Amino acid sequence: MFAVIKTGGKQYRVAAGDEIRIEKIDGAAGDTMALGDVLMLGSDKGVTVGSPLVDGAQVIGELLDTNRARKILVFKKRRRQNYRRTKGHRQWGSLVRIAEIVAPGETAKTKLKSTTAAPKTADKADAAPKAKAAPKKAAAPKAEAKTEAPKAAPKKAAAKAGNDDLTQLDGVGPAFAKKLNEAGVTSFAQIAAWTEADLDSLNETVSGLKAKAEANNWIEAAKSLA
Secondary structure, three states, rough: EEEEEEEEOEEEEEEOOOEEEEEOOOOOOOOOEEEEEEEEEEOOOOOEOOOOOOOOEEEEEEEEEEOOOOOEEEEEEOOOOOOEEEEEEEEEEEEEEEEEEOOOOOOOOOOOOOOOHHHHHHHHHHHHHHHHHHHHHHHOOHHHHHHHHHHHHHHHHHHHHHOHHHOOOOOOHHHHHHHHHHEEEOOOOHOOOOOOHHHHHHHHOOOOHHHHHHOOHHHHHHHHHO
């Protein structure tokens, strides 16, 4: 029996015992889990094509290892500008062995090891403090709620006033400035204090940040604008 599954935006044709490398998934080695969506099933009885999925079908895999793939070198060059940049990237991924393919109407022989038990108990623990806090909100007078609303406005205004206009830097448009703000970069003083380690860390959150910063000399520009 074989199956075609979709996970991480890719499709894989798998059979029991196959080992495939997919996107990074949470869990420890030895954990078993249902993999993606089943698009097609094939066996001696024929082929079942989902519309778009095969209802009741499961592909169960065992997590073998989670690591980074081999390094891929990305080389960038700009003609007549003496600009050359080489950057390496290693993508995280998980190695999974297909333990079982379960057809519709059949019962899985492999027991799934859930890795979400801890977060669920944490959610229940968080629910208790919220329930206790409810009477405090109910006991508060309506008049106090009305007076608190205008106080919130100056805080928002102060937060906006604290942000520098990052579009003054070369290569930064409104869209990229928004990405920087979402990553916690809101002022020229922060950019002026960047180190090589900071650039590498932020580049994982905002793709292309390090190349733009080095090409347009943001750190020196930020020092003059701060």
